[in-house]
Amino acid sequence: TTNLSRDAVLRERAARVIPGGLWGHLNAAKLPAGYPQYYSRAEGCRLWDVDGREVVDFMSSWGPIVLGHHDPVVEEAARRQAQLGDCMNGPAPVLVELAERLVASIPHAEWCLLAKNGTDATTACVTIARAATRRRKVLVARGSYHGAVPWCSPSTAGVTAEDRAHLVFYDYNDVASVRAAAEAAKCDLAGILVTAFRHDMSRTLDLPDPAFARALRAICDETGAALILDDVRAGFRLHLGGSWETVGVRPDLAAYSKAIANGHPLAAVTGAEWLRRAATEVFTTGSFWCGAVPMAAALATLEELQRIDGPARMRAMGQRLRDGFAAGAERHGLRIIQSGPPQMPLLQFAGDADFRLGEAFCAAALAAGAYFHPRHNMFLNCAHDAAAVDRGLEAAEEGFAAVARLSG
Ligand code: PMP
Structure with missing residues (x-):
């Protein structure tokens, strides 16, 4: 087990004592490979998994985190x-x-x-x-x-x-x-x-x-x-x-x-x-x-x-994310579909009925430091500032490149 990640070790132990490894919507088995299941720490709009990888988080715990972790x-x-x-x-x-x-x-x-x-x-x-x-x-x-x-x-x-x-x-x-x-x-x-x-x-x-x-x-x-x-x-x-x-x-x-x-x-x-x-x-x-x-x-x-007028702030940062997604997709010649209110956005790729492209985008973006979701609406929170969104968009660039390779 020495070369297994801490996440993999925890999942292996959990599989023995927790049905299916984890109940419900936070089970990472439903996400593309590479998504961690276990986290050690959270601050503002950032998360650290148990293997020490840091991401800018665009799921906000699937909604509860609205001001940022540890407000x-x-x-x-x-x-x-x-x-x-x-x-x-x-x-x-x-x-x-x-x-x-x-x-x-x-x-x-x-x-x-x-x-x-x-x-x-x-x-x-x-x-x-x-x-x-x-x-x-x-x-x-x-x-x-x-x-x-x-x-x-x-x-x-x-x-x-x-x-x-x-x-x-x-x-x-x-x-x-x-x-x-x-x-x-x-x-x-x-x-x-x-x-x-x-x-x-x-x-x-x-x-x-x-x-x-x-x-x-x-x-x-x-x-x-x-x-x-x-x-x-x-x-x-x-x-x-x-x-x-x-x-x-x-x-x-x-x-x-x-x-x-x-x-x-x-x-x-x-x-x-x-x-x-x-x-x-x-x-x-x-x-x-x-x-x-x-x-x-x-x-x-x-x-x-x-x-702080939280809804307006999240709307503005969600729009910044959305504008950045649109520009990134355009640079790579990809057709995307963006939906939902800017505070709770979803990004999909045109013609991607099986979410193969969406999952490739998310997996590559995750490896580059941003946690997006391919199928469920995401959640902005008030700790997302322009720098955090831009950091997310840098990671998204890797995601768009991965999709362009797949669909090219
Ligand atoms: N209604 C809606 C619209 C939801 O999104 C959720 C949670 N995802 C629920 C109800 C249930 O909430 P909880 O998981 O806190 O029981």
């Missing part, structure tokens, strides 16, 4: 709360401060509940909508990800038909398909669930058509169903008042997590007044859900994002 303001707030208490018989005062801040800054919100993971929040939204309406059907976009429990998991292993019996599917940005799904649900329609934009893995990203967003609002208003925005992935990156402020449509319920506490474990559900009673009746809780440290981190994160 000093967030970590100081977390440390101060940790010295007082974290997991106690009840919450710390910071819960009320955070809830007040969320309700004040998210226009549709009259109340909020906190949880740990995005799945907790989306599941609570669906349950609250059903409790409030005493109906069962929920419309869900085909291919949208809402979490990792049986009603919504992308895997069907261990899932029963009954777990999903009351989902009715529509196509994102297709109003006619939503109308048809709503008609199929008849008078049993409890809610319509929708992500902030279409960000399905391995597919070009689509921003929400404002007419589509308005149609969902209108159908909910006509039928008394709840419009549920799953803002887990995009929340606090696109707009601090909820991502659909960008299209002028307000949901009845929204689910947040990922970026809310800059990497500390927290999720939130925000809701309109008419859902308050149902939110009281539903039993939603967990042993760690009143932990005070992540709440202190969230309060500091949201204040910082507002103080």
Whole structure:
């Protein structure tokens, strides 16, 4: 084993005691060869793997890191709360401060509940909508990800038909398909669930058509169903008042997590007044859900994002990355497809249905010091400055050269 990398040694040990080596979305087996699985350190927008290689990171832990790793303001707030208490018989005062801040800054919100993971929040939204309406059907976009429990998991292993019996599917940005799904649900329609934009893995990203967003609002208003925005992935990156402020449509319920506490474990559900009673009746809780440290981190994160206008900063740096990708592809005579909001971009190569070119690009860029993803939207964070983006673009140059060799 002496010539094996530390990463390879850890993977070999893990393979014996962890099913599949690692559960879920952070399993590096799904990435091109060369991507590390284990990390020793992170700072700002940089990561060091266990073999000491440094990269500029454009995944931001798949969303949670929004200000940058070890943001000093967030970590100081977390440390101060940790010295007082974290997991106690009840919450710390910071819960009320955070809830007040969320309700004040998210226009549709009259109340909020906190949880740990995005799945907790989306599941609570669906349950609250059903409790409030005493109906069962929920419309869900085909291919949208809402979490990792049986009603919504992308895997069907261990899932029963009954777990999903009351989902009715529509196509994102297709109003006619939503109308048809709503008609199929008849008078049993409890809610319509929708992500902030279409960000399905391995597919070009689509921003929400404002007419589509308005149609969902209108159908909910006509039928008394709840419009549920799953803002887990995009929340606090696109707009601090909820991502659909960008299209002028307000949901009845929204689910947040990922970026809310800059990497500390927290999720939130925000809701309109008419859902308050149902939110009281539903039993939603967990042993760690009143932990005070992540709440202190969230309060500091949201204040910082507002103080520095985080969404605008990430948008500008995402645009710089996107412009650099366009120039690099042009230099190499490559046709690329760029999609998504600049804060959460995706780069694809034209005609690359099997992602062979995208994977070659990412593998070469990684070896040159930038961590990109070939299939999933990437995430800018506020620690990306012009120098970091330009460093990423230098590495991307190696990626474009590799693709040019393959397709030349
Ligand atoms: N909804 C969306 C849109 C997501 O992107 C995710 C996480 N990728 C979830 C829900 C589930 O969040 P979590 O993994 O924190 O449970």
